[in-house]
Amino acid sequence: EAGVAQSPRYKIIEKRQSVAFWCNPISGHATLYWYQQILGQGPKLLIQFQNNGVVDDSQLPKDRFSAERLKGVDSTLKIQPAKLEDSAVYLCASRQETGTGGSEQYFGPGTRLTVT
């Protein structure tokens, strides 16, 4: 079974530029998460999708971050314009929907973003 795929793996941009990350979850996983992990901290939830609907985006900085999950499969996360404090690893995870929050999440390898 293929795991969660993310691209690119690394990205370096200058502040005020735009960047987009892509995630392909495990086939059949209805729930998809985007997390921001700053060095030395745990993953912080940015947005959670179930199929192509948003379940929670309360911690997404909506003035600069956007995300979509068209057709309930792949997802993209965009930052426009980037700030220095956006330097972090962006993790995508997916979970098989069981009707509860009890199933584990499967994580991709992450995209390491450096904003200079």
Add this chain to the structure above:
Amino acid sequence: AQKVTQAQTEISVVEKEDVTLDCVYETRDTTYYLFWYKQPPSGELVFLIRRNSFDEQNEISGRYSWNFQKSTSSFNFTITASQVVDSAVYFCALSEAQAGKSTFGDGTTLTVKP
């Protein structure tokens, strides 16, 4: 609001020692799920164990065991006979019962020396 606290930032042990990682959580929900994940140097988080809030029976799985105490809101994780390959960052996570929204602690870095 949910909160997960991992007070131990770093732990260093010698191979074959037992090590316990602490996790304390806060939630107003009566039903929830707790998880431990491992993040090796390669970076990809891997699921280790899960416990639901209505089952306080502690379990052992191979070298892993966990102690869930609802009364103290703690979910501690023990590795028995640690190995060098256990060196990683370990995260405790709390998940809502319905939507599965998850909150992670800031992790404990475990170093196992040969």
